[in-house]
Amino acid sequence: MTQRKRPSSTQSSSQRRHTGNLVAQDEDDDATFTQPSTSQVQRGLEKLTPAQVDQKTAEVVQYFLVKDQKKMPVRRADLVKHVVKDYRNIYPEILKRAARTFDQVFGLKLVEIDPKNKMYILVNNLETPDKASPVRSPSNPKMGLLLAILSVIFMKGGVVRENLIWNTLRKLRVDPGEKHEEFGDVRKMVTDEFVRQRYLEYVRIPHTEPIEHEFRWGQRADAEVSKAKILEFMGELHEQDPKTWTQQYRQAHSLPNSSQASTSSSSQR
Amino acid sequence: MKLDLIYLLQKDSRSKGYQALFQFLKEGKLFGRILVVVLLLLFFCFVLGFFFFWGGEVPVHTSYQLVAVMRHSVVYQPSIKFRRRRSLDFHDDFADTQLALLVSVCLTACFPFTKHSRTSARVKMKRSKGGGDEEAPRHNGSAGRRKADQQQSDGDEGGSDIGPADLQDDDNDQGLRREIRSKYRDLISSVQQNREDMLSPSNNKLTEVLEEANKLFKDVRQAREAALDAQLLVVATDLGKEKASQLFSEGTAFDPTAFAEHLLSFMGLNRLEDDEDEQQNTANGYLPQDAWHRLARRAECCFRTAPSFHYMMGSFYAEPPPPKQRIERQRKAPSKEAKRIMPTQLKKMEESQQEATEKEVERILGYLKSYYQDDPTSPISYYEFVIDPSSFSRTVENIFHTSFLIRDGLARMYLDEEKLPCIAPVEEGEVEAGGSTSRKQCILSISPKIWKELIDAFDIKDSIIRPPNTQND
Numbered sequence A: 001m002t003q004r005k006r007p008s009s010t011q012s013s014s015q016r017r018h019t020g021n022l023v024a025q026d027e028d029d030d031a032t033f034t035q036p037s038t039s040q041v042q043r044g045l046e047k048l049t050p051a052q053v054d055q056k057t058a059e060v061v062q063y064f065l066v067k068d069q070k071k072m073p074v075r076r077a078d079l080v081k082h083v084v085k086d087y088r089n090i091y092p093e094i095l096k097r098a099a100r101t102f103d104q105v106f107g108l109k110l111v112e113i114d115p116k117n118k119m120y121i122l123v124n125n126l127e128t129p130d131k132a133s134p135v136r137s138p139s140n141p142k143m144g145l146l147l148a149i150l151s152v153i154f155m156k157g158g159v160v161r162e163n164l165i166w167n168t169l170r171k172l173r174v175d176p177g178e179k180h181e182e183f184g185d186v187r188k189m190v191t192d193e194f195v196r197q198r199y200l201e202y203v204r205i206p207h208t209e210p211i212e213h214e215f216r217w218g219q220r221a222d223a224e225v226s227k228a229k230i231l232e233f234m235g236e237l238h239e240q241d242p243k244t245w246t247q248q249y250r251q252a253h254s255l256p257n258s259s260q261a262s263t264s265s266s267s268q269r
Numbered sequence B: 001m002k003l004d005l006i007y008l009l010q011k012d013s014r015s016k017g018y019q020a021l022f023q024f025l026k027e028g029k030l031f032g033r034i035l036v037v038v039l040l041l042l043f044f045c046f047v048l049g050f051f052f053f054w055g056g057e058v059p060v061h062t063s064y065q066l067v068a069v070m071r072h073s074v075v076y077q078p079s080i081k082f083r084r085r086r087s088l089d090f091h092d093d094f095a096d097t098q099l100a101l102l103v104s105v106c107l108t109a110c111f112p113f114t115k116h117s118r119t120s121a122r123v124k125m126k127r128s129k130g131g132g133d134e135e136a137p138r139h140n141g142s143a144g145r146r147k148a149d150q151q152q153s154d155g156d157e158g159g160s161d162i163g164p165a166d167l168q169d170d171d172n173d174q175g176l177r178r179e180i181r182s183k184y185r186d187l188i189s190s191v192q193q194n195r196e197d198m199l200s201p202s203n204n205k206l207t208e209v210l211e212e213a214n215k216l217f218k219d220v221r222q223a224r225e226a227a228l229d230a231q232l233l234v235v236a237t238d239l240g241k242e243k244a245s246q247l248f249s250e251g252t253a254f255d256p257t258a259f260a261e262h263l264l265s266f267m268g269l270n271r272l273e274d275d276e277d278e279q280q281n282t283a284n285g286y287l288p289q290d291a292w293h294r295l296a297r298r299a300e301c302c303f304r305t306a307p308s309f310h311y312m313m314g315s316f317y318a319e320p321p322p323p324k325q326r327i328e329r330q331r332k333a334p335s336k337e338a339k340r341i342m343p344t345q346l347k348k349m350e351e352s353q354q355e356a357t358e359k360e361v362e363r364i365l366g367y368l369k370s371y372y373q374d375d376p377t378s379p380i381s382y383y384e385f386v387i388d389p390s391s392f393s394r395t396v397e398n399i400f401h402t403s404f405l406i407r408d409g410l411a412r413m414y415l416d417e418e419k420l421p422c423i424a425p426v427e428e429g430e431v432e433a434g435g436s437t438s439r440k441q442c443i444l445s446i447s448p449k450i451w452k453e454l455i456d457a458f459d460i461k462d463s464i465i466r467p468p469n470t471q472n473d
Helices: A007-016 A026-032 A038-049 A050-070 A076-106 A141-153 A162-171 A186-196 A217-222 A226-237 A246-254 B002-012 B016-029 B030-053 B060-072 B079-084 B091-135 B140-162 B169-194 B195-199 B206-216 B223-250 B255-264 B292-301 B323-342 B343-374 B382-386 B392-407 B446-460
Strands: A108-114 A119-124 A157-160 A198-205 A213-217 B412-414 B421-426
Touching: A026 B002, A038 A076, A050 A119, A076 A108, A076 A119, A108 A217, A119 A217, A141 A157, A141 A186, A141 A198, A141 A213, A141 A226, A141 B255, A141 B292, A157 A162, A162 B255, A186 A198, A226 A246, A226 B255, A226 B292, A246 B421, B002 B343, B016 B030, B030 B091, B169 B195, B169 B206, B169 B223, B195 B206, B195 B223, B206 B223, B255 B292, B343 B392, B343 B421, B382 B392, B382 B421, B382 B446, B392 B412, B392 B446
Parallel strands: none
Antiparallel strands: A108 A119, A157 A213, A198 A213, B412 B421
């Protein structure tokens, strides 16, 4: 692969963003970026050699992989500004090829979680194992906390006041007011980090005094987390049949899993 | 009726001076009010007097100017105008007295204005105090309306500050309104604070609150109280919506507390056995270190997260291999040269250096075996075997060489009944070469003092291991 020429520059450009801060990007970039039409794309492709296009595709793939380490969604503006640059006239083609590479090589799916702001995430396309995977990779305890929060939100109908979450966490020996030995500043993690990773949504409830917020499932959670599996987990914990929670069961099984992640629009952009 | 008239007049009058005057008339001290009325009458008499005494030649603008004094609160200096009209001499004195009285009347007419400025200061203070309480539960819709009402009603309240409550109906109205407002505020705070209580489907507290609000609303006359009522309704409907959403979920309800308990058990909480008190949740057990990791691993099945990109072998970290190689090469270089100078002799020396140890080890093995075969049943004391009573250095060498035997599995060391170390050779088929038996290691240390003590203790006369014939320099 001819990737060795450029990896240093893509790494450095992606590592600048690697800190996880969503610095306010030049929105001008995205605003002025108009989706090129297919004829423009065709013309652009004719001018370039296939090797160049492949190279660009590979760079995009690498950018995504590194950005995905922190699980922050990738904006189209960033992608165009830092990686695609001069090739923006064939941007749709590049993205299509990158999505195909992800699917065929890595078994990942490129999903557009926000059609308005054009944000993308990577989701595992392979089947989730039924029990813990045999590979002993170090697990991230934050995922455990996230699972607890998402389960509560789901079982309570999709929207939950923040006080309920804080109370539940306190019962789990995680106090948002104190510094937890494993998670650190719990409140910041839940309301800031998980929200930026799009696992949760933290919106203000109008007309409340003092100000209160509520939690919902975020876009990434909708794409990544299987409600049926959560219900199964609930059944295990409470030693009940998942069907006893009829409403949640209906909700979990009515939508087929593929439509939970918006596939239709993802691969085309 | 009287009140309403004055009230209407008050409302219509644009000038603050008039307002203040009317207030004073309504609520001021009796003496003050009489004084003002008398002065006003005098004033009007003088105005009329001008018409009479001057035979109707009073210029119209003069009387207007006199009235303008009251309107614009400017002390008019009438002297200039009057002095001009000195056509009739006998009027001079009369004019002067008139002038003086006129000035005094004007000054007293200004009196309500100064009173008004004092009143306005008091009104401002009261407004700032009263406004502070009511600012707190301010909401979007009611704010604008509230402010307009406040100005008017604060005008009312400012008026009440001036004098004692002589107009009792108005005050009762004030008091009643205050009472209504405070009741509304109590209702609002009760709804906000007892939220959890009101949400529980077992009671009807929310309905009771609404019924009370209904009762209060019957007495509401002004927009201010109505705004509070609207606020209460907003809060109550919010609560109602939440209560309805509770009823909405059919099937088994989900209890976060029970969920938390189950989750803790899943994470491996070790509950303390003697403490079954469920109220005391604080340290009711102890979570193991990997509690959250356990949950995270279970979570991996529910999540379809893309695995994060990381290098398989990790990142490289710099170690200093080059310096080591250089050192070895430097050492090797002179020895190679030495080899070239004296090839044949050096070869022999090297051989003896490398293989001397092996030869020694084999020799010692021979001694051990022969000694063992002499008497297979009696154990050979380790110390007796290795110690050379005549030379400490040779003792150390013997220990060194026997350690090779043990390392290679050709001999074994064990403790006898008296906990003294013994050594014995190992038969060929006893132990496999791979060493599946547990290999133990230990470090022996010996000093000349210990060596001498051992010699005395074990009464060692001569060494079992003969010293080697060839001496190594």
